[in-house]
Amino acid sequence: MPQSLRYVLFAAWVLALASTPLWAENYVVRLAIVIAMYTALTLSWNFIGGFAGYPSFSTAAFFGLGCYAGALPQNAGVPMVLAWALATLFVGMFAALLGIIILRLRGHYFAIASFALVEVVRLVISSWGNLTGGGDGLNVPLVSGGPSVVAQTFLGVMIAIMLIVFAVTILVDRSRLGFGLSCIQQNEDAADMVGVDTTRYKVYAYTLSAMFCGTVGAAYASWTGYIDPSDSFSIIMTVKVPVMCLLGGAGTVLGPVVGAAAFLLLEEFFWANFLEYNRAILGAIIVVLIFFLPGGLLRISYSDLLSRTVRRSTQPGATP
Amino acid sequence: MSASILELENVSKHFGGIRAVSSVSVDLREGEIVVITGVHPASAGRIRFLGADVTRQRPFQAARRGLARTFQIVQPFPRMSVLENVAAGALFGGAHASVSDAMEAAREQLDFTGLTAFADRAASALTLAGRKRVELAKSLAMKPKILMLDEVNAGLNSSEIDGALTLIRRVSERGVTILIIEHLMKVVLSLAQRVLVLHHGELIAEGKPSDIVDDPRVIEAYLGEKFARRFKETASHG
Numbered sequence: 001m002p003q004s005l006r007y008v009l010f011a012a013w014v015l016a017l018a019s020t021p022l023w024a025e026n027y028v029v030r031l032a033i034v035i036a037m038y039t040a041l042t043l044s045w046n047f048i049g050g051f052a053g054y055p056s057f058s059t060a061a062f063f064g065l066g067c068y069a070g071a072l073p074q075n076a077g078v079p080m081v082l083a084w085a086l087a088t089l090f091v092g093m094f095a096a097l098l099g100i101i102i103l104r105l106r107g108h109y110f111a112i113a114s115f116a117l118v119e120v121v122r123l124v125i126s127s128w129g130n131l132t133g134g135g136d137g138l139n140v141p142l143v144s145g146g147p148s149v150v151a152q153t154f155l156g157v158m159i160a161i162m163l164i165v166f167a168v169t170i171l172v173d174r175s176r177l178g179f180g181l182s183c184i185q186q187n188e189d190a191a192d193m194v195g196v197d198t199t200r201y202k203v204y205a206y207t208l209s210a211m212f213c214g215t216v217g218a219a220y221a222s223w224t225g226y227i228d229p230s231d232s233f234s235i236i237m238t239v240k241v242p243v244m245c246l247l248g249g250a251g252t253v254l255g256p257v258v259g260a261a262a263f264l265l266l267e268e269f270f271w272a273n274f275l276e277y278n279r280a281i282l283g284a285i286i287v288v289l290i291f292f293l294p295g296g297l298l299r300i301s302y303s304d305l306l307s308r309t310v311r312r313s314t315q316p317g318a319t320p
Numbered sequence: 321m322s323a324s325i326l327e328l329e330n331v332s333k334h335f336g337g338i339r340a341v342s343s344v345s346v347d348l349r350e351g352e353i354v355v356i357t358g359v360h361p362a363s364a365g366r367i368r369f370l371g372a373d374v375t376r377q378r379p380f381q382a383a384r385r386g387l388a389r390t391f392q393i394v395q396p397f398p399r400m401s402v403l404e405n406v407a408a409g410a411l412f413g414g415a416h417a418s419v420s421d422a423m424e425a426a427r428e429q430l431d432f433t434g435l436t437a438f439a440d441r442a443a444s445a446l447t448l449a450g451r452k453r454v455e456l457a458k459s460l461a462m463k464p465k466i467l468m469l470d471e472v473n474a475g476l477n478s479s480e481i482d483g484a485l486t487l488i489r490r491v492s493e494r495g496v497t498i499l500i501i502e503h504l505m506k507v508v509l510s511l512a513q514r515v516l517v518l519h520h521g522e523l524i525a526e527g528k529p530s531d532i533v534d535d536p537r538v539i540e541a542y543l544g545e546k547f548a549r550r551f552k553e554t555a556s557h558g
Contacts, residue, residue: 176411179419183397183408190395194462195383195413 006254010166013261018159021152029151033223035264036158040216041237042244042256043165048209049242050250051178052202053185054103057115059241062091062213063220064118064232068125068132070218071140071227080141084218091214092207099206103199106188115238122233137228140221154223161219165212166257172208173253181205185251247289249296258297325350325497326387326466327368332521342521348466348499353492355500355512370465383413388464390455392471392501396443403439406430406457413462426461433457433487449480456487466497473507485511505547509533517542 020032041059048056069087074080102113125132132138143150172178180201183191192198221227240263248259266285270278293300326348333341348354367375369385377385388409397405406429411422430436433453438446443454452472459467469488473481481504488511492498502508508515509529517525517532519541525532532538539548 174419176419179404179408179411179422182400183412186397186399187395189379190397191408191412192379193383193389193391193395194409194458195380196408197380 010254010257013257014159014163018155021148021155026148026151029148029155031264031268033151033155033158035261036155036162037216037220038241038244038264039257039260040158040162040165041213041241042248042260043162043169044209044212044216045241045245046169046209046250046256047172047181048202048205050245050252050255051172051181051185052205053251054202054205055107055111055114055242056206056209057111057238057242058095058117058210059213060233060235060238061114061118061121062095062210063217063237064125064229065094065121066091066214066217067221067227067232068138069214071138071221072131074141074222075138080143080222084215084222087218088211088215091217092211095210096203096207099203100199103202103206118233118235118238122229125233126229132229135229137226137231140225140227142225143222150223154219157219157223158216161212161215166253168208168212169253169256177201177204182251243286243290245296247286247296249298252296252298255296255298262297323350324348325370326499329366329368331367341518344518344521344523346516346523346526348497350497351492351495352513353488353498353500353511354514354516355502355508356516356518380412383462384415386463386465387468388413388459388462388466389468390452390459390470390472392474394448394451394455396451396454398442398444400443401440402435402443402446402454402457403427403430405443405454406435406461409458409461413464415463422461426457429457429461432460432490449476449483452476452484453487456484456491460491460496464496466499467491469498469500469502471501471503473502473504481506505543505551509551 017032017036020029041063045056045059048054066087069090070083073083073086078086098117102110102117105113126134128134129136143153145153172181180191180196183194183196184198184201188198217232221232244259244263245256246259247263248257249255263286267278267282270282274281289297324347328344328346328348330343330345331341332343366373369387374382374385374387382389397408400408403423403426406426407419407422410416410425410429411419414422414425416422416425427436427439430439433456435450435453435457438450443451446454456469456472472488473484476484485507488498488500500507500511512529515525515527515529515532516523517535517538519537524537524541525535527535533543533548533551539545543551
C-alpha cells in the first residue's frame with residue numbers, strides 16, 4: 001500500500017473517531033475516547049520499544065505519575081490545561097533522570113527494571129497519604145457540563161494528544177534521532193562504532209515515550225474526576241500497551257495506531273459477546289496473531305494477499 | 321618522515337588470564353599502511369591520537385574523532401539496506417547534518433567500493449566478501465583519519481582477497497592512515513609499508529616486509545624456514 005494512501009486512511013480513521021458524538025450513543029463515544037487515549041500511549045511506547053527496540057514496561061508508571069502530577073496542581077488552584085502541561089514536563093524529566101540509570105541495562109534486565117518501576121511508584125504514591133490521599137484516592141476538579149458535553153470535550157482532548165504524538169513520531173522517524181534509534185535497535189555495538197551516542201539517544205527515546213503518557217494521565221484524571229493508586233498504576237495497562245504496538249507493527253509510524261484500534265475493537269467485541277470468557281478468548285487470539293505475524297498487522301503485504309485470493313477464486317480447483 | 325598521528329605507549333590488554341598484548345609502544349605516521357601480525361591488539365595503557373590522550377574514550381567518540389574500524393566478524397545493521405548501512409556511518413561518524421546529505425555521501429562510497437548495484441539490498445543478503453566491503457564503505461563514510469581493519473580478508477577466497485587489496489591501496493592513496501591486523505602473509509607482504517610482529521603479546525620485530533621475513537625470531541615464531549626461503553626466491557627472481 002502506498003504511503004500516501006495509508007495517511008489518507010489514518011485521516012479517515014481520525015475523522016470517524018472525532019465524529020462519533022454526531023452519529024452514536026455515549027457508550028460509543030466513550031469507546032472512541034479510550035481508543036484515542038490508548039493510541040497516544042501506544043505511539044509513545046513505540047519510541048522506546050519500537051524505534052530503539054528496548055522492551056519497556058513502564059507505561060503505567062508514567063501514566064499514573066501523570067494522573068497525580070496533573071491532579072495535585074489543579075487541587076492547589078492551577079488551571080486545568082496548565083496542570084496538564086506541568087504533568088507532561090514533570091514526567092518527562094522524571095523519565096530522563098531515571099533513564100540515565102536504567103538504560104545501562106539491556107534486554108530482559110531493562111524489561112524487569114522498567115516493570116519494577118510501576119510497583120515502586122505506586123507504593124510511594126499510596127504511602128504518601130498526606131499529599132496524595134493514599135489508598136482513599138483523590139478527587140480532581142470536574143469539568144462543568146452534562147455527561148455528553150464532558151465526553152465531547154475529552155474526545156477532542158484525547159484526539160489532540162494523539163495527533164501531537166503522531167506528528168512527533170513522523171518527525172522522529174525522518175530525523176537523525178530516528179535513524180540512530182533504528183541503528184541501536186538492530187545492532188547496538190555497531191551503532192556505537194559508527195558514532196551514535198547510544199546512551200544519549202536511548203534517554204531521548206525513553207523521555208519521549210514517557211512525557212506524553214504523563215499528558216494522557218493528567219487528562220484522564222480530569223476526565224474521570226477521581227484517581228486512586230490501583231486504577232492509575234495498573235499492571236494490565238503496562239502490558240496491554242506493548243501488546244497493542246507489537247500487534248500493529250513496532251517501529252513503524254502507523255503500526256501503533258492500527259494495533260491499538262484492532263486490540264480495543266476486538267476486546268470490545270469479545271466483552272460484549274462472551275461475558276464469561278472474553279479475556280481468555282482475546283488472550284488466545286493475540287497469542288496466535290503475534291505468533292503468526294511477528295512483524296505486526298502492518299507488515300503483511302495486503303496487495304499480495306488480495307491477488308492470491310483473487311487468483312484462487314477465479315481458478316477453482318487449481319492448487320495454489 | 322611525516323608526523324605521528326597515533327601513539328601507543330606501554331599498551332597492555334588481558335583477556336582473563338591470557339596476556340594478549342603486554343607493554344607495546346608504537347607510533348603510527350600519517351598516510352602509511354601498517355600491518356600488525358600475530359595477535360589481536362586492544363587498548364589500555366596510554367594512547368594518543370594527534371597528540372590528545374584518547375585512552376579512555378568510548379567507541380562513539382573514537383568514531384567522531386576519525387578513528388574508524390571494521391570487525392573481524394562483520395557487524396551490519398541487518399534489516400537496513402546496504403545504502404542505509406553506509407549512510408549510518410556518514411550521518412554519525414562523518415558528521416553530516418541531515419539524513420539526505422548522509423545518503424548522498426553514502427552513494428559516493430558505494431560507488432568507490434563498487435557496491436552501487438547492491439544499494440537497495442538488505443545488508444544481510446550479501447556474500448561474506450560483499451558484507452566486508454559494506455563494512456569498509458561504512459568506515460570510509462565516517463571520513464576517518466585512521467582506518468583500522470581487523471582481519472578484513474579472513475574467510476575470503478583468493479580473487480576476493482585481490483579485490484580487497486586493490487581497494488585498500490586506493491583508500492591509502494586518498495591519504496588515510498591504515499592499520500591492519502592480519503595473519504595472511506600474502507596480505508602482510510604485498511600491502512604493508514611497515515610490519516609489527518607480536519608474539520605472546522610482545523613486540524618481537526618491526527620493519528619493512530622484506531626485512532621481517534629475514535628476522536630469525538619471526539621465522540621461528542610464524543613463518544617457518546620453508547616459507548621464508550620461498551619468499552626470498554620469488555623476490556630475487558621477480
